[in-house]
Amino acid sequence: MNEKAGVVIIGGGINGVGIAYNLAKKGYTDVVVLEKDYLGSGASGRNGGGIRQQWSTRENIELAIESTKMFEKLHEELDTEFEFIQGGYLVLAFTDEEITQFKKNVKLQNELGLNSVYISPEEAKEIVPKLNILKVKGATFNGTDGIIYPFPVVYGYARAARKMGVDIREHTTVTDIVTDGKEITAVKTDKGIIETDTVVNAAGGWSTEIAKMAGVELPNRPYRHEIMVTEPFAHFLDPMIISFHHGIYFNQAAHGNIVGGIGNPKEYPGINQRASLWFLRTMAKTLVEFIPNFSAVNMIRQWAGLYDTTPDAQPILGEVPEVDRFFQVNGFSGHGFMVSPVVDKVTAELILGETPSMNIDRLKVTRFEGMDLEKEYSVVG
């Protein structure tokens, strides 16, 4: 006899366990979370932990502001230490176009209630005295941005959800989603069949593959992004430093190590999570350009994860037209972790048929049908 579940969530990353937690908090625990590897084995356990509110589109800014407020309290709610440090984000401009865009961003961010500021290179150097500002043309700074240690958030959610009765299964691979007309009837896994009418696709870099199982085409594509960590040092760097021009971001984590990544513009789509020599060389060279003393620092590990990237670099949320009760929580394009608190709350509300506390209709997949997209420009790494 097949198992039954009210909701099957595919993906044991931050959003999978976060949605499970939010459903359980509302008293709904007939939920199974399926993870093909271990919890946080995808992008949720491979990212740099950045929590940024300085975005260029209204949706991303609103999601990030609300999520940051929630992160500030979440550790108490989950009784887990996340090492959330609000040292700010220093976003550096290297071209005149960036200056124009940054000023526009700050204006919109201020309108939406964020206290970000546009500053001069010299003011940036006051925030990070070791910074080489020779080529820096300007910067924006927001003090309530910060960094978080991602693993304890994933495990904190999972522990709390399990305690309330949610069934979270690791090393269980989804092999098919069975539909009857527009209705979902079951999810097949390598360990058996679970009958359900509601599925959440929170599979990150694998979400397009998962959607296909239900006959749904998503525009997301997985792209490898690489990251590294250095030896630890006594605290010397407050903010996360990022440059869209270089595609670089780096910060000093709570344990003193520098964590950072740089994007390869020539990366092609596909599931590839192996480390590259290109990254090693480019990251080392660029770090030294930003802070010359990095030349005397050892990188101790490098690894890679997947950005689940959409054409407008904004997430895909909510239901799809082809299949009923097939909720999408994917396409985060490299910034899923930082907006997860709101996304998970709203998704839980939608699943239970409640009025969502934030309107996310503009982030539905249907936005890609022929209309002009508003692209998020502030993607890094």
Next chain:
Amino acid sequence: MPAKRISEHPVLEFQRGEKFFFDFEGKKIPAYPGDTIAAALYAQGLQKFTESKLLKRPRGFFCAIGKCSSCIMRVNGVPHVRSCITLAEEGMKVERQSAMPDFPDVALPCTPVNEHKIEIAVIGGGPAGLSAAIVAANNGADVHLFDENANLGGQLVKQTHQFFGRYEEHAGTRGVDIGKALAEEAHEAGVKIHSDSTVLGYYPEMTVTVDSSNSLEIYRCKGIVYATGATENFLAFENNDLPGIYGAGGVQTLMNEYGVTPGDKVLMIGAGNVGLIVSYQLIQAGVEVVEVLEALPKVGGYQVHASKLRRAGVPISTRHSIIKAIGTEKVEGAVVQGLDDDWKPIDGTERTVECDIICIAVGLQPDNHFLRLAGCETKHVPELGGIVPLRNEYLETTVSNLFIAGDSAGIEEATVAILEGKLAGAAITEKIKGPSSELTTIKEKAILGINDMREGPYGKRSKKGVNLCTFEGGCIG
């Protein structure tokens, strides 16, 4: 006197060159050519090399071969330098750092990144790696050998005892001399040797990065033999992080390679071959071994080694283990206790042992992170010391043209490491340069030799383990 330089030794001769000095926190420290920073400091009585991150507990060195990072220091302004494998230099400025040192106050000149195309990279210059390199180079391959230490020979450089095993693999010769002979043979065979060169990573396909005197060298290879040996296991007991508690191999390195004694009175934990041999070598170096403890009901190593110790008056206590180390800044003694049949401490059998050094000799585990990075499939095989790569009978892993040999393939002993090196060296050369009757002969002889070694009473366990991780037929891909 906690530590001293050995002046007289029954086997080894320490020909120290001209004394020079470096600066340690404002003090002038004498050193001799070939001394690592850690060895020179230890000879002057320094035991605390760094401190722990949270509780700021003192840390001494542990492994002495660059694998544990317990001895990292700030050298010429650069933090996190492994002082145990970095040679001391005249005028060098050495400081202790906390676990969270200040960000470097210097910027180093950026060195160019050099790329090389080579045929075979051998990683590790111990018995396995050297043997593989010699066979490959003698059969026409372009071979580069990398080792992070200044001296070749791996763990052979500190083995003062005569080897058993097979005549063709140097039985009857002292390990240190085998190491020297193999290194010389490698030179003669035309192996391009890169000592003081740490292999940092593996990148697809067959690309290896090497830190060579602070420049990044990139080697694009046709094949790799991986032979980096093992790391020492540690043991959980109260206060086990005190300076003065070292790996038996670490003490052996300090004593036999750098000619510095670890202290006055040693308590040895473990009566396998490493524990027994190092105990005897401590006595040769003029150090008192107060007792050898063994948790098993009987001595695990060869009886001949145990008998030598007993003749020297060293008690070997089976069914005994250490419960805690005494001391706050360094070891001032130990509490030991008897164990029952279920390995549980027996109440009332606690006693204090007077010692200033505790040596841990409780086994080794294969060092093969690199192989996992390269995507080799692995398996946990307790008989071989832990996680080991799957391999075919010619020691090729599941990644085509990536071969293994020696302890990194599974813990055995040096004779098997030499034979495995020969086998892997011949098999990789055959794949890259094409077959020859000579290579076939080397392969066949090596397989016979390995099987022969595993037939002995001590080889049965290894044989069982190897069978668990050997796949049939050729390599995948």
